[in-house]
Amino acid sequence: MNRKINIVAVSGSLRATSSNSLLIKEIQKWAPENVELTVYQGLAKLPAFDDSMEPSESVSAWRNELAAADGVLICSPEYAFGVPGALKNAIDWTVGSSELVNKPLALITAASGGDKAHAAWLQIFSALSADIPTGGDLLIPFIRTKFNDKGEVSDIATKESILNTVQALIQAIEQKASKAD
Ligand SMILES: Cc1cc2nc3c(=O)[nH]c(=O)nc-3n(C[C@H](O)[C@H](O)[C@H](O)COP(=O)(O)O)c2cc1C
Structure with a gap:
């Protein structure tokens, strides 16, 4: 591709001290030069899904941001053995x-355990026909133990796995672009 790759990253957590939002900040720092990773900021402003009403400005902006992206990176916690409601609501607005x-999408689930939310997200994104490439999904359990006190990912194996996941996403985007040429 002879322009920057545009990836939209979405944290499934609204918490001020969110480990998923921290992960996205780290990934932004590590992104290769040819990748622009922007963070979607509107999750808390989306209304509860109801397709009998006209989409609000916030819903249209969310849809437009996704449509314009070459790929999407989701970082999600697990709450109460399920996917977080705010992010599921946002995804419901795209159904x-x-x-x-067919949108290249990488999924990172970072939680204490996280296996149930991870499995659920894989089903959800499969239902939506998103393109999660081989190697493009990653479950990080015990997420709180992977950071140092500066909020950096200090666990080398975790950092490597994250980089590989993001690389799988970038490759999927590049392959899709080369087919379209
Ligand atoms: C309301 C709530 C429910 C949680 N439920 C689960 C759970 O079911 N499974 C799990 O692995 N972790 C659970 N946790 C722990 C989270 O995985 C952990 O706090 C993680 O850091 C949350 O991600 P976040 O910091 O990005 O919000 C829960 C945390 C909260 C606040």
Whole structure:
């Protein structure tokens, strides 16, 4: 691609001290030169899904941001053995409008355990026909133990796994672009 790759990153957590949001900040620092990684900031402003009403400005902006992205990076916690409601709500707003269909997408689930949310997200994104490439999903359990006190990922194996996951996403984006040429 002879322009920057545009990836939208979404943290499934609204918590001020979110480990998933911290992960995204770290990934932003590590992103290769040819990648622009922007963080979606509107999760808390989306109304509860209801397709009998006209989409609000916030919903249209969310859909447009996804549509314009070459790829999407989701970093999600697990809450109460399930996916976090705010992010699931945001994803529900894309079901009818199809922004995630064939969209290269990487999924990182970072939680204390996280296996249930990770499995659920894989099913959800499969239902939406998002393109999660081989190597493009990663479960990070015991996430709180992977950071140092500066909020940096200090666990080398975790950092490597994250870089590999992001690389799988970038490759999927490049392959899709080369097919379109
Ligand atoms: C309301 C709540 C529910 C949680 N439920 C689970 C759970 O079911 N499974 C799990 O592995 N961790 C659970 N945790 C722990 C989270 O995985 C952990 O706090 C993680 O850092 C949350 O991600 P965040 O910091 O990005 O919000 C829960 C945390 C909260 C605040």
